[in-house]
Amino acid sequence: MKRVAVLVSGGGTNLQALIDAKQRGEIPNGELALVVSSSPKAYALQRAAAAKIPAIVLDRKAYASNREMTLALTKLLKDEKIDLIVLAGFMYILTSELIEAYPNAIVNVHPALIPSFCGDGFYGLHVHEKALAYGVKVSGATVHFVSEECDGGPIILQKAVPVHANDTPETLQKRIMEQAEWKILPQAVCLFCDDKLSVEGRVVHISE
Numbered sequence: 001m002k003r004v005a006v007l008v009s010g011g012g013t014n015l016q017a018l019i020d021a022k023q024r025g026e027i028p029n030g031e032l033a034l035v036v037s038s039s040p041k042a043y044a045l046q047r048a049a050a051a052k053i054p055a056i057v058l059d060r061k062a063y064a065s066n067r068e069m070t071l072a073l074t075k076l077l078k079d080e081k082i083d084l085i086v087l088a089g090f091m092y093i094l095t096s097e098l099i100e101a102y103p104n105a106i107v108n109v110h111p112a113l114i115p116s117f118c119g120d121g122f123y124g125l126h127v128h129e130k131a132l133a134y135g136v137k138v139s140g141a142t143v144h145f146v147s148e149e150c151d152g153g154p155i156i157l158q159k160a161v162p163v164h165a166n167d168t169p170e171t172l173q174k175r176i177m178e179q180a181e182w183k184i185l186p187q188a189v190c191l192f193c194d195d196k197l198s199v200e201g202r203v204v205h206i207s208e
Helices: 013-023 044-050 066-079 096-101 125-134 169-193
Strands: 002-008 030-037 055-057 084-087 106-110 138-145 155-162 197-200 203-206
Touching: 002 013, 002 169, 013 030, 013 044, 013 169, 030 044, 030 066, 030 169, 044 055, 066 096, 084 169, 106 169, 125 169, 138 169, 155 169, 155 203, 169 197
Parallel strands: 002 030, 002 084, 030 055, 084 106
Antiparallel strands: 106 138, 138 155, 197 203
16 A cells, blocks of 8 residues: 655645545555645645545745755655655645655646646646637646656646637636546556556556
């Protein structure tokens, strides 16, 4: 059984998708062992409590830099014997110490089809605003391993979602969450926990 930590900063909708998938039996070899929030006010902490998942707050304001926070987080995850880290709306860029400690064992969900609309500055509604301004007919979500390059790690899963002519950033965000993010994030976690993922260069291989 792989021990999974979920890192959150806000509402925790992707955390809830993982909790629901686990309760449905869709992550049989993974345990949601820990939730770590960068804010004591994150609603995700209430979701964790309702699901009886241990939760810890590492308040970004308590650390002088992202590096100091990363070092504290890395020690915490190692002490808790975490196997997989899921960035689920975590709003801070973590420094290389965590990536070096967990190579190809940190996953992130991004609300676009990487390499489109990704990298520095592309987060939250900004992603959907840019997609609509560009006039794309299809968007979606990507789950990828985290590397030192923002949104640049090997891609695990992607799912396309149609863009409608009358979409706003908010309606597109909601459709991508419901039809893509909440589906492929639990799938990727399950594949990792089942030892079905291997990485060769930039390519992720999925075994049967």
